[in-house]
Amino acid sequence: MSNKKAWANAIAQPATEFPLTPLSVIYGKIPAGLRGSLYRNSPGRLERGGIKVGHWFDGDGAILAVNFTDDGATGVYRYVQTAGYQAETAKGKLIYGNYGMTARGAFWNRWLKPVKNAANTSVLALPDKLLALWEGGKPHALDLQTLSTWGLDDLEGLSKGQAYSAHPKIDEQTGDIFNFGISIGKNPQVNIYRSDATGKIVQTGAFPLTNVPLIHDFVLAGQYLVFFIPPVELNILPVILGFSCYCDSLKWKPQLGTQIVVIDRETLSVVSRSQAEPWFQWHFANGYVDEGGTLVVDMARYEDLQTNQFLKEVPTGVTHTPAKSNLSRVQLNPQTGRFMGIETILDRNCDFPSVPPQNVGQNSRHTYLSISRPGTDISQEILNAIACFDHENGTLMETDLGENLYPSEPIYVRDAHNHQQGWILTVVYDGNTHCSQVWVFDSQGLDQEPICKLTLPEVIPHSFHGTWKAA
Numbered sequence: 001m002s003n004k005k006a007w008a009n010a011i012a013q014p015a016t017e018f019p020l021t022p023l024s025v026i027y028g029k030i031p032a033g034l035r036g037s038l039y040r041n042s043p044g045r046l047e048r049g050g051i052k053v054g055h056w057f058d059g060d061g062a063i064l065a066v067n068f069t070d071d072g073a074t075g076v077y078r079y080v081q082t083a084g085y086q087a088e089t090a091k092g093k094l095i096y097g098n099y100g101m102t103a104r105g106a107f108w109n110r111w112l113k114p115v116k117n118a119a120n121t122s123v124l125a126l127p128d129k130l131l132a133l134w135e136g137g138k139p140h141a142l143d144l145q146t147l148s149t150w151g152l153d154d155l156e157g158l159s160k161g162q163a164y165s166a167h168p169k170i171d172e173q174t175g176d177i178f179n180f181g182i183s184i185g186k187n188p189q190v191n192i193y194r195s196d197a198t199g200k201i202v203q204t205g206a207f208p209l210t211n212v213p214l215i216h217d218f219v220l221a222g223q224y225l226v227f228f229i230p231p232v233e234l235n236i237l238p239v240i241l242g243f244s245c246y247c248d249s250l251k252w253k254p255q256l257g258t259q260i261v262v263i264d265r266e267t268l269s270v271v272s273r274s275q276a277e278p279w280f281q282w283h284f285a286n287g288y289v290d291e292g293g294t295l296v297v298d299m300a301r302y303e304d305l306q307t308n309q310f311l312k313e314v315p316t317g318v319t320h321t322p323a324k325s326n327l328s329r330v331q332l333n334p335q336t337g338r339f340m341g342i343e344t345i346l347d348r349n350c351d352f353p354s355v356p357p358q359n360v361g362q363n364s365r366h367t368y369l370s371i372s373r374p375g376t377d378i379s380q381e382i383l384n385a386i387a388c389f390d391h392e393n394g395t396l397m398e399t400d401l402g403e404n405l406y407p408s409e410p411i412y413v414r415d416a417h418n419h420q421q422g423w424i425l426t427v428v429y430d431g432n433t434h435c436s437q438v439w440v441f442d443s444q445g446l447d448q449e450p451i452c453k454l455t456l457p458e459v460i461p462h463s464f465h466g467t468w469k470a471a
């Protein structure tokens with residue numbers, strides 16, 4: 001089609017796995033203090049048997065690992081061997097329903113059919129295993145080195161049917177890992193989990209929901225966990241009956257406003273509940289409590305749910321729905337729930353905001369994020385730059401990679417020798433040469449040439465989330 005953009009070529013074909021392979025440095029030098037592994041997860045396969053999936057979120061998860069060692073870098077790329085992936089591989093066709101598609105076949109075959117756990121959203125690196133995360137179900141455990149799939153993992157605490165979302169929050173000071181999962185059904189609720197540093201769930205909590213909303217991420221802010229429930233309501237019955245998928249059963253209901261639930265991180269019980277104006281967010285950058293006791297939360301904010309339509313269009317290779325976001329800041333009193341307002345702090349289309357891992361839950365001077373280059377038609381292009389926002393002086397430092405280059409979500413890595421030094425890792429799809437590379441930037445030099453570029457043996461599809469595990 002005439003308006004097909006270069007990004008579409010990275011996902012036009014199912015991604016090709018590769019075994020552990022030495023990676024060539026094609027530019028610069030790997031920093032001596034960069035030792036460990038980058039892991040990234042993405043939908044690697046968006047069609048089977050000539051049929052496209054219904055939404056970007058439906059693709060089968062595939063994991064990229066890039067290892068930085070004293071002897072150079074290596075990479076490996078493997079699909080997560082979920083039960084659904086194996087069954088569909090054996091049949092050579094799509095079988096299951098998912099977020100954006102119903103199960104295949106006549107409608108009486110779709111009733112009460114389980115959806116496929118796509119294991120495609122993010123990764124959590126634990127001391128002895130890697131988890132591939134998907135918010136509708138349990139995580140899959142994988143071998144940290146080979147990426148071979150061991151199977152579903154309950155973290156010694158997830159009961160039958162309990163989900164573990166794709167956005168755990170790690171407190172580096174205590175080793176605590178917080179996460180949540182939504183239980184749908186007659187009495188929908190948000191389950192909250194605290195794990196120790198091994199991933200083992202050691203404490204649980206819950207709060208009830210009045211409907212089934214769309215909660216993708218949450219916030220760790222000082223002594224609180226904070227949930228922002230957007231005014232989205234799932235009409236559950238057609239989904240259970242197999243007539244409709246989740247995506248098509250979500251209704252934008254701005255009259256509900258945004259519900260805010262503040263949880264005490266020690267007791268996992270509700271501190272306050274309140275309501276604010278309607279907006280939508282997939283992702284939070286961070287949260288903290290300032291000296292005056294005010295809870296501050298930054299996020300990539302959308303006006304409504306149109307972003308979901310844009311993401312639904314991605315697997316077709318051509319998008320046309322604009323869904324502008326910006327970086328916004330919310331302030332509220334965590335004890336009373338009094339909402340003190342939301343303001344735009346950076347009016348640029350953006351998502352995947354984050355802070356250096358050591359700053360999670362605390363005030364962070366810098367927020368890293370993916371953005372659109374100036375002049376980009378956001379109805380037709382996916383995010384095509386990465387940037388660093390400096391909260392102290394309000395400035396933005398951004399990459400300029402040129403036309404048809406698409407960097408993934410920026411991952412901050414603290415240098416092993418100099419903790420004041422950070423590196424930003426991103427996997428870049430070069431649409432001009434149809435190849436993928438790993439680029440390393442100085443965390444304070446995103447507007448300069450990267451420190452190092454490594455070539456990957458195969459094209460890596462655009463990915464959602466990743467993590468770093470220090471050696």
Ligand SMILES: [Fe+2]
Pocket residue numbers: 121166167216282283464465
């Ligand atoms: Fe996400």
